[in-house]
Amino acid sequence: MSLLTIENLSIATSQTTLVSGVNLTIAPGERVGLIGESGSGKSLTAMAATGLLAPGITAKGSVILGDTQVIGASERKLNTLRGRVAAFVFQEPLTALDPLMRVDRQIAEPIQRHAPHRLSRDAVHAAVLKLMHDVALPDPERIARAYPHEISGGQRQRIAIAMALACEPQLLIADEPTTALDVTTQAEILALLDRLVRERNMALLFISHDLPVVATIVDRVVVLRHGEIVEAGPIASVFGAPQHDYTKSLVSAAHAFDAALGGTP
Numbered sequence: 001m002s003l004l005t006i007e008n009l010s011i012a013t014s015q016t017t018l019v020s021g022v023n024l025t026i027a028p029g030e031r032v033g034l035i036g037e038s039g040s041g042k043s044l045t046a047m048a049a050t051g052l053l054a055p056g057i058t059a060k061g062s063v064i065l066g067d068t069q070v071i072g073a074s075e076r077k078l079n080t081l082r083g084r085v086a087a088f089v090f091q092e093p094l095t096a097l098d099p100l101m102r103v104d105r106q107i108a109e110p111i112q113r114h115a116p117h118r119l120s121r122d123a124v125h126a127a128v129l130k131l132m133h134d135v136a137l138p139d140p141e142r143i144a145r146a147y148p149h150e151i152s153g154g155q156r157q158r159i160a161i162a163m164a165l166a167c168e169p170q171l172l173i174a175d176e177p178t179t180a181l182d183v184t185t186q187a188e189i190l191a192l193l194d195r196l197v198r199e200r201n202m203a204l205l206f207i208s209h210d211l212p213v214v215a216t217i218v219d220r221v222v223v224l225r226h227g228e229i230v231e232a233g234p235i236a237s238v239f240g241a242p243q244h245d246y247t248k249s250l251v252s253a254a255h256a257f258d259a260a261l262g263g264t265p
Ligand SMILES: Nc1ncnc2c1ncn2[C@@H]1O[C@H](COP(=O)(O)OP(=O)(O)OP(=O)(O)O)[C@@H](O)[C@H]1O
Pocket: 013, 018, 036, 037, 038, 039, 040, 041, 042, 043, 044, 045, 054, 057, 209
């Protein structure tokens, strides 16, 4: 059974269709990339997966997350899925973090919200430190007491990942999680996501405009252009023998970049 089944999804404002005819399934433990240029509808598709579209934007078709039809579901129902069935990591960790709250309280919040019973302070603190350890944050006792502006961008993204992991989601949706980071930190965060997804047997929907980045972490890729899927398949075939002109241009741009860096053309 799949974890996420999107069928014939269209997303529109009252004026324009932004996404149309999108089909996408993700099985438990599967890693899928969603790629396309800026504005192609990647984020909207991901938001629709958990019913997070902004007011004034409507989705049609079918989105089944876990065993729930997301389209038309109540906020109350959707809140039981968010965090537990699917959790998000966004491009800019500061959007997920409250600038005025210490890191430990922010990680504690989803732990407490989803706990089946009230947890003691010590139990919450231990759970926070465990998550910080899982995302390989150095000096967790210090960082736990810090405010977001007192830590690096890479550390902030690790905190955002820890918060996403708090409720042990079956599907992690990572929307350009490394785009705002420098190249070295980008590689570290990718390696971390790769390890966490493997160790926790989570499924991954990884969104990026960057084909080489996607290729390092997913098995299968779906290419969006102007709100429609133009190509989909295992990473080796999409990379090795792209069919659509747009995908061909993405692949040759990636090869050209590689060649410029002295890699294999
Ligand atoms: N709230 C909104 N109201 C109107 N249009 C929107 C809204 N959100 C997104 N759009 C439009 O929908 C299209 C798809 O947006 P989306 O954010 O999904 O693109 P994307 O592929 O994720 O791009 P990026 O890589 O830049 O994040 C864009 O043209 C965008 O301007």
